[in-house]
Amino acid sequence: WGREVRVSAAARARIEKAEIGTRESGCYAMRDMTARIPLREWQRLGVRRAEDGALPRADLAAGLVDSGDRSFLVYENYDALLRYNCAHHYALSVAMLAERLRDPR
Secondary structure (H helix, E strand, O other), X not given: OEEEEEOOHHHHHHHHHHOOOEOXXXXXXXXXXXXXXXXXXXXXXXXXXXXXXXXXXXXXXXXXXXXXXXXXXXXXXXXXXXXXXXXXXXXXXXXHHHHHHHOOO
């Protein structure tokens, strides 16, 4: 579904300068996230894993979602959650709960 990320002030400035923009179609929550770009581009812009590591080297495109004071890069399958209930709080809760059930640590 995606991952939590850390977006520094410098990275936010680079993202704004890159003019990635928001999505133009879908429900409100889908339009309230950035367009999807490759993970390598997010890495270049300064976005890091929440644990402060590099993003994975995977051929995936992701959109940036801000939810309160947390940020997430979300992949295409995140849209399935939004199609069921068009709210980031819902989709993020379901995704993180599923992740926790799969890996209870």
